Amino acid sequence: MAFSVPRNVPSFSNPQRKLEDQLWASSGMSSRSTTRGSALLHNVQDRVENLLEGGGRLPMYKDKPYTYAASRRMRPLWRRRRVMAFLGVVLLLAVMYYNGAFSREREGRASVWSWKSLTEAPRGRVDWEKRREHVARAFEQSWDAYERYAWGYDEYHPVSKGRRNMAPKGLGWIIIDSLDTMMIMNQTERLSHAREWLQNTLTWDQDQDVNTFETTIRMLGGLLSAHYLSTEFPNMAPVAKDAGGEDLYLEKAKDLADRLMVAFDSDSGIPFASVNLGTLQPIPSHADNGASSTAETATLQLEFKYLAKLTGEKFYWDKVEKVIKVIDDNGAEDGLVPIYIYPDSGKFKGRNVRLGSRGDSYYEYLIKQYLQTNKAEPIYEEMWDQALEGVRRHLITYTEPSGFTIIAERPEGLDAPLSPKMDHLVCFMPGTIALAATGGLPLSEARKLATWSRKDEEDIKLAAELTHTCWATYKYMATGLAAEITHFNVGKPPLSEGAAHPTPPSVLSSSDADAPWRADFIVKPADVHNLQRPETVESLFYMWRITGDVKYREWGWEMFMSFMEHTAVEGGGFTSLTNANKVPPVTRDNMESFWLAETLKYFYLLFSPDDLLPLDKVVFNTEAHPLPRFEMGRLFSTGWERKPRDRFGRIIKKEEVSAEDKPSKEGE
Ligand code: DMJ
DSSP: OOOOOOSOSOOTTSHHHHHHHHHHHHTTOSHHHHHHHHHHHHHHHHHHHHHSGGGOOOOOGGGHHHHHHHHHHHSOHHHHHHHHHHHHHHHHHHHHHHTTOSTTGGGSOTTTSOHHHHTSOOOSSOOHHHHHHHHHHHHHHHHHHHHHHHTTOSEEETTTTEEEOSSTTOOOHHHHHHHHHHHHTTOHHHHHHHHHHHHHTOOOOSSOEEEHHHIIIIIIHHHHHHHHHHHHOTTSSOOOOTTTOTTHHHHHHHHHHHHHGGGGOSSSSOOOSEEETTTTEEEOOSSGGGOEEHHHHTSSHHHHHHHHHHHOOHHHHHHHHHHHHHHHTTOOGGGOOOSEEOTTTOOEESOOBOSSTTTHHHHHHHHHHHHHTTTOOHHHHHHHHHHHHHHHHHTEEEBTTTOOEEEOBBTTOTTSOOBOEEEGGGGGHHHHHHHHHHTTSOHHHHTTSTTOOHHHHHHHHHHHHHHHHHHHHHHTSTTSOOOSEEEEOBOSSOOOTTOOOOOOOSOOOTTOTTOGGGGGEEOOGGGOOBOOOOHHHHHHHHHHHHHOOTHHHHHHHHHHHHHHHHHEETTTEEOOEEESSSSSOEEOOOBOHHIIIIIHHHHHHHTSOTTSSOTTTEEEOTTSOEEEOOOOTTTOOOOOOOOOBOTTSOBOOGGGTTSTTOOOGGGO
């Protein structure tokens, strides 16, 4: 716990931040205002009770019209004064309520902020500060509805106002995933309530199977990020630490991590898909012959490594580091890994390669591990570079007739036909490519570095093209909200990366039904759902920070307004959609926890000043939880080396090592 991370994240001296703090202070939304508000309420109630005969309870408003009219004629003046005084107090209370004096009552404040107001853009010249305030309002609407109808439950269904737990006592799925977003948005009062829940209700000691990956990225990542922000930036949504103590988040994180560790108890070290938190049993996947998803096994590293750094417990580090060694020892061709891997043998299952579900964050965590330790583990940069090269060689192609750049799939292996489709999930990739190219620096600064290369420049170009495609998948849909999966028209055979192709139009509109660019896209009826996913706005955020091109903010604003217009539920927050290609859309009646953890956070950061969580100082885990970069120190090491491999990335057998860069026979 002695570890201290660099104090280099949000700039509290930033004028916009000051403005925001004043705004929050004046709105009474602080923990102190709660106390002040309640004291005021009690004083007023005391005075009212003294005014009433017998000091009884306040009469209900609906009782008044009858009694008031009669009493006015019959009662003496002194009694009418009391009535007048009472009405005055009621009026005062109402005004105070709307002005936010009683902050606990304000938890359910849909009456103050209506989602309808969020469909109206702030008027006048573009003011990003106002736009980001709009995002904060959307967060409040979502959170307040959850708090009102499903507090403490793991699922919230905004249309039916239903709720459900994923474990007997709940896992805090929504609350924990939202902690750092509330800190970043300065939601002090809401955060206090969440913290109370963690302190008083949350327990991991439950006989419940949970998915290793999901629980790590959302719960462990959420708690560690909350620990990081609350300890290093105590002015960020400051809440009283007396209940639960300063290490509440870290203690809950460590307890959870210790339970998740059993996932690594396989013969190979590849984690099992699930664990039982109470009985501490590892559980292989019930499907896929017991194989785990490759991405799921390789997307635990940022969280466990940061926990190792915080606690000084080396075994967290070593367990997750070993996973990558076992994966890499398979010698995947061109660094592109099949999407399943067996925990017992450590060998891949099948040949399906894609950057969508089950493949995606394997690649994301390669480059982010390299950045997390301030570039002290070059093995991960090498693996990332190799994989990106593989993506260019095997997966990038262009659509017809307009020439959008896409990352396709190879379901039967790299030498079998390409499948021209992209999960929404793939849209994390453009932002991650840009992040890898500059290391998080703005492009203008990165270009001045001696290490800047033509390849970096090409990577930025590829990132820009892919971001444009991801944005187009939103514009293609009737609601302006992307489908879960988009298919594309490509040539026969599909063009290779770098081949001549048309430039797609830069201006795209959701309402331009006959535009020629639409012919490039196909959305199948089974894929028209929109799950409030974050990947495209995530990439817009990285692209804005890195390139400074304001078009990324503008696209983000259009997307945000589409969410406001088509996913709002009166009084219920925001829902995912079953059909986003229809206006009005068909609702799905579910709010994903990543709506609060990721999608709204990335919108908020996209419209924020660049020094709020600078990209060269933090790494966001795959659930958008910011963690610090840090020095590895002497306690931790990579501890393994890549096996020698040929130019296709395949392992060279011992006897072949001396033959320099000689491709193996099977690679010819
Ligand atoms: C999130 O849980 C994470 O972003 C994960 O990496 C992918 N799926 C969802 C969001 O789409």
